[in-house]
Every structure is written in C-alpha cells, then in structure tokens.
Amino acid sequence: MSGHGAPQLTIENAQDLRVAVIAAQWHTQVMDGLLAGAQRALKELGITEPTIVRVPGTFELPVAAKQLADRGYDAVVALGVVIRGGTPHFDYVCQAATVGLTQVSVSTGVPIGFGVLTCDTEQQALDRAGLPDSAEDKGHEAVTAAVATAATLRAVAGPGR
Incomplete structure (x- = not known):
C-alpha cells in the first residue's frame, strides 16, 4: 500500500x-470521506474554525487555493x-x-x-478516502502535512512571525 x-x-x-480546506464535488462518496478525514485531523490538531470551500471539480482547486493563500x-x-476514463481528460486534469x-x-x-487522488479505478479511490x-x-494525511509544514515555517521565521 502506498501509505x-x-x-x-x-x-x-x-x-x-x-x-482552509477546498473540496471538489465530483465522486460524492469519495469526497465525503476525504472531507471527513480532513475535518477529523483539524479537530485533533485543535483547529476549531477552519474555512471549508467547495468547488465543482479538481480542475478548479488551484484557483481557489490561490485566492485563499492570498487572503492570509x-x-x-x-x-x-x-478517476481514469477512456480519454486523455484524466492526464490533463491531473497535471493541471x-x-x-x-x-x-x-x-x-x-x-x-x-x-x-489520481486513481485508475473507483475502488482505488474508495480505498484511500478514509471511509470505514x-x-x-x-484527507487526514493532507491536513497533517499542510499544518505540519505551516508550523515548521512559522518556527523558522522566528518571533513575531
């Protein structure tokens, strides 16, 4: 397993x-699991008021991330x-x-x-979605990585951050 x-x-x-957490809306069951895992990680870290934003799909994540990053x-x-299909769409969206x-x-x-998640099958996505x-x-791992990095950057910035 990749983990x-x-x-x-x-x-x-x-x-x-x-x-802030941005979540796409395609593939509801997988996305519900990813978002639940992210929210669980935030709660475990004591972050009680995260901003949750929904966008239509994965392609829209970068523009939303840029706006949120620019807002502090x-x-x-x-x-x-x-999830891979029968056209090159998968490659374009994943790369973008x-x-x-x-x-x-x-x-x-x-x-x-x-x-x-960039998966060949829906089952692969379900296996990584944090569902029972x-x-x-x-979702949990993504929050942990981002918050750990933010905490590290704050620590190296020194007092007054």
Whole structure:
C-alpha cells in the first residue's frame, strides 16, 4: 500500500493557524470521506474554525487555493479525485491540478496539502478516502502535512512571525 513508510508527525501549538480546506464535488462518496478525514485531523490538531470551500471539480482547486493563500491563510488543503476514463481528460486534469497547486504553494509561500487522488479505478479511490473500509485516509494525511509544514515555517521565521 502506498501509505507504507509514512512519517509519524508531531505537531504542537497549531491551534491558532488559519487553515482552509477546498473540496471538489465530483465522486460524492469519495469526497465525503476525504472531507471527513480532513475535518477529523483539524479537530485533533485543535483547529476549531477552519474555512471549508467547495468547488465543482479538481480542475478548479488551484484557483481557489490561490485566492485563499492570498487572503492570509497559513495553510490550504486541496481535496479532489480524478478517476481514469477512456480519454486523455484524466492526464490533463491531473497535471493541471498538480502543477497549479504547486505553483500556488511556491509563489505564495503557503503550504498546500495535496489531497488529490489520481486513481485508475473507483475502488482505488474508495480505498484511500478514509471511509470505514478504506486502507488509507488521504484527507487526514493532507491536513497533517499542510499544518505540519505551516508550523515548521512559522518556527523558522522566528518571533513575531
């Protein structure tokens, strides 16, 4: 399973971080699981008032992430799913989302939690969605990674952040 070897992150004093979660709407069952996992992670970290934004699909995640990063959020989490079909659409959307979210993060300095599932089958997506029968919880992992990075960046920035 792809989650093998994942680090156990210790994140302290993250309660005051401003975090936004953007979730696509395609593939409702998978997205509901990803969003629930993200919200569970935020609660565990003591982040009680995250901003939750829904966009139509994965392709729209980068533009929403850019707007939120520019509005002072300490971390943004992007959740989506693209399932391979019979056309090149899969490749275009996956590349656009990946490159777009990377550009947002690098250009703004705001960590973007990458919770975009790029799967060959719906079952692969369900296995990663954080549902009761899922092997992995990528929504939870995306929040943890983004918040851990935001906390690290705050620590290296020093007092007065």
